[in-house]
Amino acid sequence: MVDWWTGWRDRTNPPIYQLTNLPLHQYHKEKTMTPNYPVRVRMAPSPTGYFHLGSARTALFNWLYARHTGGAFILRIEDTDRTRFVADALQDAMDSLRWLGLDWDEGPEVGGPHGPYFQSERLPIYHEWAGWLVEHGHAYRCYCSEARLGALRRAQQARKENTGYDRHCRHLTATQRAEYAAAATPAVVRLAMPLAGETSFTDALRGVITFDNRQIIDPILLKSDGFPTYHLANVVDDHLMEITHILRGDEWLNSVPLHVNLYRAFGWEMPVYAHLPLILDPSGVGKLSKRKKKGEGGEELLTYIREYRQAGYLPEAMFNFLAILGWSYSADTDLFSREQAIAAFDIPHINASPGALPLSKLDWMNGHYIRQLSIPDLTGRLAPFLARDLGIPVETLAEDPALPTLAPLIQERLKTLAEAAAWLDFAFVAKLSYDPQMLIAKKLDAAGSLAALEAAHKLLAGLPFTEEALEGPLRDLAQELGLKTGQLFGILRVATTGKEVAPPLFGSMIALGRERTLARCAQAEASLRTLVAAESTG
RNA sequence: GCCCCCAUCGUCUAGAGGACCAGGACACAGGCCUUUCAAGCCUGGUACAGGGGUUCGAAUCCCCUUGGGGGCACCA
Numbered sequence: 001m002v003d004w005w006t007g008w009r010d011r012t013n014p015p016i017y018q019l020t021n022l023p024l025h026q027y028h029k030e031k032t033m034t035p036n037y038p039v040r041v042r043m044a045p046s047p048t049g050y051f052h053l054g055s056a057r058t059a060l061f062n063w064l065y066a067r068h069t070g071g072a073f074i075l076r077i078e079d080t081d082r083t084r085f086v087a088d089a090l091q092d093a094m095d096s097l098r099w100l101g102l103d104w105d106e107g108p109e110v111g112g113p114h115g116p117y118f119q120s121e122r123l124p125i126y127h128e129w130a131g132w133l134v135e136h137g138h139a140y141r142c143y144c145s146e147a148r149l150g151a152l153r154r155a156q157q158a159r160k161e162n163t164g165y166d167r168h169c170r171h172l173t174a175t176q177r178a179e180y181a182a183a184a185t186p187a188v189v190r191l192a193m194p195l196a197g198e199t200s201f202t203d204a205l206r207g208v209i210t211f212d213n214r215q216i217i218d219p220i221l222l223k224s225d226g227f228p229t230y231h232l233a234n235v236v237d238d239h240l241m242e243i244t245h246i247l248r249g250d251e252w253l254n255s256v257p258l259h260v261n262l263y264r265a266f267g268w269e270m271p272v273y274a275h276l277p278l279i280l281d282p283s284g285v286g287k288l289s290k291r292k293k294k295g296e297g298g299e300e301l302l303t304y305i306r307e308y309r310q311a312g313y314l315p316e317a318m319f320n321f322l323a324i325l326g327w328s329y330s331a332d333t334d335l336f337s338r339e340q341a342i343a344a345f346d347i348p349h350i351n352a353s354p355g356a357l358p359l360s361k362l363d364w365m366n367g368h369y370i371r372q373l374s375i376p377d378l379t380g381r382l383a384p385f386l387a388r389d390l391g392i393p394v395e396t397l398a399e400d401p402a403l404p405t406l407a408p409l410i411q412e413r414l415k416t417l418a419e420a421a422a423w424l425d426f427a428f429v430a431k432l433s434y435d436p437q438m439l440i441a442k443k444l445d446a447a448g449s450l451a452a453l454e455a456a457h458k459l460l461a462g463l464p465f466t467e468e469a470l471e472g473p474l475r476d477l478a479q480e481l482g483l484k485t486g487q488l489f490g491i492l493r494v495a496t497t498g499k500e501v502a503p504p505l506f507g508s509m510i511a512l513g514r515e516r517t518l519a520r521c522a523q524a525e526a527s528l529r530t531l532v533a534a535e536s537t538g
Numbered sequence: 539g540c541c542c543c544c545a546u547c548g549u550c551u552a553g554a555g556g557a558c559c560a561g562g563a564c565a566c567a568g569g570c571c572u573u574u575c576a577a578g579c580c581u582g583g584u585a586c587a588g589g590g591g592u593u594c595g596a597a598u599c600c601c602c603u604u605g606g607g608g609g610c611a612c613c614a
Contacts, residue, residue, distance in 0.1 A: 044614090045614095046613080046614045048613075048614070080613090080614080081613055081614065083613085084613065084614085142612095146612075149611095149612090161539095162539075162541095162610080163610075164610080188612055203543095206544090209542075209543080210542095211541075211542070212541075215540080215542090216610090217610095220611085220612055222612090223612040224612055225612075227612085229611090229613085229614085230613075230614050234614090249608095250543070250544090250607085250608065250609095251608060251609070251614090252609090252614090253542065253543065253609075254541075254542055254543090254608075254609040254610070255609080255610095256542095275543085277543090277544080277607090278543095278607065278608070280607075282549085284549085284606080284607095285606085285607090286607080287607075287608075324550070324563090325550085326550095328550090328551060328552065330562085331552040331553080331561065331562060332552080332561075332563080333562070333563075334550080334551085334562080334563050334564080335563090348554090351550095352543080352544065353543090353544045353545065353606095354543085354606080354607055354608085355549085355550060355551085356549065356550075357550090358549055358550045359549095360549075360550095360564055360565055361549080361550065361563075361564045361565085362564095363564090364563085364565085365564090367576095367577090371577075410576090411577090412576060412578090413575065413576045413577075414576090423575095471573095474573090475573090478573095484573090485573055486572090486573055486574075487573090488573080489573035489574075490574070492573085493573075493574065494574095499574085500574065500575090501576090502574065502575075503575085503576095504573075504574085504575095505573060505574080
């Protein structure tokens with residue numbers, strides 16, 4: 001067991017979050033140093049919805065940083081909002097994390113020395129520290145009703161002033177407080193922000209950032225229902241859980257000065273902050289997390305990890321893709337393994353600028369990883385998707401001897417596993433249904449196509465069903481008939497698969513087997529005869 | 539409205555004052571291969587938002603403008 005805490009304390013390099021007057025480019029040189037101690041980082045999802053793509057990226061970066069430094073990745077559940085609680089959101093988050101291979105060292109189901117890891121189970125801790133702040137004059141109880149707050153806001157809006165709390169309760173006298181307390185008036189606890197001056201901090205990606213303290217008006221720390229707000233809970237827990245680095249979404253940047261003042265009030269050492277760039281909608285407009293939007297082709301834009309999983313993306317592709325969302329592995333490739341990512345991960349190569357979700361790259365990347373799969377692996381992964389989309393029990397499918405023959409035929413054609421059914425349905429239906437017109441080859445009529453098919457049918461009947469045995473004779477036949485191979489094979493393709501675009505012909509026929517292939521030739525001949533008859537009468 | 543962040547090909551990005559008339563990837567276009575579709579290989583086009591500085595020298599540092607994003611809850 002690594003004594004990370006000692007290592008952290010004993011580190012000789014100055015902490016990079018110390019305020020610096022260095023110009024940014026100089027600062028960037030400094031920040032390249034990777035901590036010479038194991039970091040403690042956390043992912044803190046809120047169970048108010050399914051696990052989002054952006055959350056997964058944040059989780060991944062934290063996980064990579066922990067693994068890179070030999071540190072710890074902690075999972076903490078921020079379930080302090082009782083009104084937005086979603087029952088299966090926690091399970092979804094854990095499933096998504098595990099699917100991506102992001103294991104946590106402390107947290108739900110694994111425990112750890114800093115528990116509990118559910119904020120709803122840490123209420124006494126928040127009460128204790130909120131009370132401490134009040135006692136020491138860094139916070140105060142506020143008895144303002146929501147009605148008063150609402151009226152205040154409307155008045156401010158009417159006067160076109162900035163909205164915000166008027167600090168009414170900050171100035172209560174001791175006797176007034178005693179009266180409220182005696183009457184058991186519901187109260188919240190607010191942070192007493194400095195009334196003037198500035199708060200600065202260093203973001204590991206952006207350098208020093210300074211805010212005017214007047215911008216933040218005494219935010220609520222403890223709600224009247226006894227639950228903490230994010231601000232209190234996250235500062236208290238990060239300190240108590242000995243978090244050293246916070247990598248989180250850019251949307252938190254504006255509340256850092258609040259957090260800084262909380263750390264100061266407590267007298268606690270601050271962690272290193274790195275605010276990750278937001279992932280924008282593929283159109284580049286708006287952040288991804290807002291709401292379901294439509295993609296360019298009007299298709300649903302996937303936002304939850306579970307949706308990507310169901311759409312047939314591989315976890316290894318997703319991992320790789322998520323890793324390039326704001327971080328660059330190297331100047332000349334986007335493809336890398338989990339191990340390579342761990343070895344290379346660093347803060348300096350995280351990009352501070354927000355970017356659109358490059359979904360076409362995900363498709364390419366997923367196709368790449370599908371092509372890397374061994375055939376047994378591929379068939380194993382394909383089975384649940386085919387079962388789902390074809391309505392066949394998985395067990396039946398898993399035992400189907402045709403599957404290992406079919407899988408390699410489409411391996412290099414797939415962008416997602418979910419596309420498999422559309423390619424392979426022909427092998428799993430009793431009878432094909434398709435437009436007979438497709439049987440007529442280019443530059444041929446129905447009669448000519450029929451003659452070609454009959455000849456091929458006859459030839460096929462006497463041939464062994466192997467790739468080598470089929471190809472030569474069929475090519476020779478095309479020549480004998482004075483046809484291009486494309487013409488003859490096209491007819492056979494439609495006859496056997498019912499599609500003009502299908503997996504390679506001979507492989508498809510072999511997977512189908514002699515019997516079914518010949519039956520489909522016969523079926524196609526019947527269709528063509530009808531067309532011939534129609535042509536001669538019409 | 540106020541505050542904060544960001545700004546390189548269509549998109550994601552490399553870039554830490556000279557190695558950049560800017561490299562890679564995806565996408566796109568053309569070609570090769572070819573039984574369809576893919577895959578693969580080859581080739582191609584397109585970018586430092588604009589304007590001022592600093593410097594012998596700026597994609598890189600500073601300022602302004604513009605554009606984009608985010609935040610301003612008893613949500614996280």
